[in-house]
Amino acid sequence: MSGSKEDSRRASSDWRDFFWNPRTHELLGRTGTSWGLVLLFYLIFYLFLAGLFALTMYILLLTLDDYKPTWQDQLDTPGMMIRPKGDQLEIRFSVSDPESWNGFVQNLNSFLTSYNDSHQVQLNDACSPDQYFIQEDSGEVRNNPKRSCQFNRTMLGDCSGMEDRFYGYSKAQPCILIKLNRVIGMLPGKDGQSPYVTCGAKKEDREKMGPLIYFPVNATFNLMYYPYYGNKAQVNYTQPLVAVKFLNASLNTDINVECKVTSNTLMAGSERDKFAGRVSFKLRIDGQEDQ
Numbered sequence: 552m553s554g555s556k557e558d559s560r561r562a563s564s565d566w567r568d569f570f571w572n573p574r575t576h577e578l579l580g581r582t583g584t585s586w587g588l589v590l591l592f593y594l595i596f597y598l599f600l601a602g603l604f605a606l607t608m609y610i611l612l613l614t615l616d617d618y619k620p621t622w623q624d625q626l627d628t629p630g631m632m633i634r635p636k637g638d639q640l641e642i643r644f645s646v647s648d649p650e651s652w653n654g655f656v657q658n659l660n661s662f663l664t665s666y667n668d669s670h671q672v673q674l675n676d677a678c679s680p681d682q683y684f685i686q687e688d689s690g691e692v693r694n695n696p697k698r699s700c701q702f703n704r705t706m707l708g709d710c711s712g713m714e715d716r717f718y719g720y721s722k723a724q725p726c727i728l729i730k731l732n733r734v735i736g737m738l739p740g741k742d743g744q745s746p747y748v749t750c751g752a753k754k755e756d757r758e759k760m761g762p763l764i765y766f767p768v769n770a771t772f773n774l775m776y777y778p779y780y781g782n783k784a785q786v787n788y789t790q791p792l793v794a795v796k797f798l799n800a801s802l803n804t805d806i807n808v809e810c811k812v813t814s815n816t817l818m819a820g821s822e823r824d825k826f827a828g829r830v831s832f833k834l835r836i837d838g839q840e841d842q
């Protein structure tokens with residue numbers, strides 16, 4: 552009993568000695584000099600790490616180009632998107648219910664604001680069509696900012712929202728705008744042949760889809776809008792569009808439409824990337840026949 556008390560007293564004094572040993576002047580088993588050396592070692596070690604990190608970062612930043620992404624998905628063919636963009640690419644409305652299509656009209660209105668002819672004249676050049684608008688940098692000398700070509704809203708004809716403010720939605724002849732995702736440096740055609748859009752439906756839906764009309768003529772993304780040099784270099788870039796208008800789509804039924812781009816340089820969407828160069832959406836127009 553007393554032995555164990557003795558043990559515990561000794562243990563506690565050992566512990567106190569370990570924490571601060573007045574005889575050897577050791578704190579936690581090390582002398583002041585030893586502690587100093589340990590701290591000095593870690594200080595130098597961490598300074599070294601921080602320096603290494605800063606140096607790596609600096610070298611990495613030096614290799615980045617403000618105007619070009621260093622890494623960009625090397626897709627053979629970029630994706631496409633539609634406007635208006637409904638939930639899950641579904642354009643569904645009832646002709647007689649303006650509430651059901653007003654959102655689409657607003658969406659198109661705001662999307663097309665920068666395409667107004669008056670605006671385009673201020674921003675961009677009238678370029679010569681069917682050829683690339685090349686503006687390369689000469690060596691280290693930047694040729695920035697780069698100019699862009701006009702895409703006038705009136706080029707969208709019946710789908711411009713100028714004559715028909717409702718883009719056909721009030722007449723069961725809706726317009727859908729199609730754009731090709733931007734890829735810096737992409738050259739989407741050769742021999743003056745611009746890529747063009749075609750829309751279709753699966754066999755059972757083909758009848759239901761009815762005839763289509765495209766704007767601009769030939770449904771092309773003209774070559775003059777390429778190559779794209781990036782948002783920072785080409786500040787006023789206006790993305791070319793193709794509008795498709797459904798002239799006599801069946802009412803009260805779902806129509807699965809697929810639009811794709813055809814070009815003599817871009818590959819057709821492979822199995823690996825089903826979204827390359829194509830976009831699918833569901834169209835459903837509710838209403839009564841002959842209105």
Ligand SMILES: *[C@@H]1O[C@H](CO)[C@@H](O)[C@H](O)[C@H]1NC(C)=O
Nearest residue numbers: 663664665667669670712713
């Ligand atoms: C663009 O044109 C439309 C139709 O003419 C007009 O309603 C709209 O206010 C114009 N927007 C701008 C920014 O000029």
Ligand SMILES: *[C@@H]1O[C@H](CO)[C@@H](O)[C@H](O)[C@H]1NC(C)=O
Nearest residue numbers: 668669671672677678701703
């Ligand atoms: C765009 O519209 C403006 C004004 O109407 C016109 O001066 C210009 O030539 C048009 N540009 C193109 C490429 O059609």
Ligand SMILES: *[C@@H]1O[C@H](CO)[C@@H](O)[C@H](O)[C@H]1NC(C)=O
Nearest residue numbers: 673674696697698699786787
């Ligand atoms: C961009 O548009 C503005 C007008 O809004 C014009 O002053 C400027 O020159 C344009 N810049 C380029 C590079 O086209």
Ligand SMILES: *[C@@H]1O[C@H](CO)[C@@H](O)[C@H](O)[C@H]1NC(C)=O
Nearest residue numbers: 680681745767768769770771
């Ligand atoms: C449309 O295509 C036809 C036949 O390929 C061609 O003759 C015509 O010049 C094209 N029109 C435009 C405006 O590019």
Ligand SMILES: *[C@@H]1O[C@H](CO)[C@@H](O)[C@H](O)[C@H]1NC(C)=O
Nearest residue numbers: 758759761798799800801802
């Ligand atoms: C529209 O399509 C229907 C069949 O869905 C057809 O009966 C009708 O004649 C077509 N109208 C026009 C103007 O083509």
